[in-house]
Amino acid sequence: MYLKYLSKALVDAGHEVDVISGQPYPHLDERVRLIKMPGMNLYENGLGSLRPHHLSSLTNIIEWTxxxxxxxxxxxxxxRRVVKYLKKHGRDYDVIHDNQCLSYGMLQLQKLGFPFVTTIHHPITSDLKIALKDAKNWYERLLIRRWHGFINMQREVARQLHHVVTVSECSRQDIAKAFGIQPSAISLVYCGIETNEFVPLADVKKIPQRLMATVSADQPLKGMSYLLDAMASLRPDYPNLELLVVGKTQPGGVTEQQLQRLGLVDAVRFVSGISTEEMVRYYNEAEVAVVPSVYEGFGLPAGEAMACGTALVSTNGGALPEVFGDAALQVPVRDSAALAAQIRRLLDDAELRKTLEQAGRERMETEFCWAKAAGEMEQFYRRVLKLGERNEAATELVADAAVSPREVLV
Structure with a gap:
């Protein structure tokens, strides 16, 4: 979503943008060129997808093993694949912007002298801590730690990058703490919401007692279990209460087991692979949108719901309060009772819903539209390019004066 809407907003501002991506490929504006950088996609294809021709590439062997x-x-x-490509084509670009790959290859691009920027949305150490907290046994914790081994690479790379930007003040502080970086070395450009697409629809009526959430259901980070517990406590008083979830569950996973245990199988519906237009309609149909996340580096679902004019109940996980401000009802993380109480409050108070619907839309239009975000990112790019020009001038002075670049720049 970040790639899609930032690239679109930059094109709207008159820039030419290419996006290099591995699978799954993003859906981009038609004016943005997608350069596909396919890997082996083993989490979709499985280990058995290895073929003899794959062995001709060291990168494929590393991925498979x-x-x-x-x-x-x-x-x-x-x-590794991006470095190989950009060694041939990278001089065609004024700026190369890494969207939290944070691989050793990104350091190589920086060392090659490309004007280089990195967005870190939030430190994945937060995901790891939450996943470990929810693990059932030592073996599951072992697998979780193994899968998150790439965090060591990210920490090492992040410390050496020259131009880092993040999407919220909360993320700036968390990244600084997790990766050992001074907060002042991390710039802030908030994410945006596509307020021309996520809009109130005058011809769509609210469905009474319809809740909506956009979550990855089986990820502990997203707090789905707490929302389901809240649903179960509300159902006796609201027998028609239903929840529409934009997201997937794992067959036989923890969410499906919880739905069975709470008797909510018929009250909760999951949809995935939908268009933006369908998403907007679903938001408009819901009386209340809910964000139960334990942590968010920004919180796009909160912003999208508010842009659609839907009253919001959200946790205070991570950066979410920065997004919703005073235009939503706030609850602590991991608190099903508080979620239920605030959902009840909105279901019972049409005037409060209307107030939050209007306040949420206004906040997204004025504070978080993508045009504003892209303008701030463009200014950041220009500062990076200007600094690069200064560094080149300093390098020329070094050659003439036989002093170190640090001394010249100081």
């Missing part, structure tokens, strides 16, 4: 041993080697391998 990584999956075999339970690691997530895609960021590292993607970085």
């Amino acid at each position: 990584g999956k075999l041993t339970g690691s997530f080697s895609e960021p590292y391998c993607f970085g």
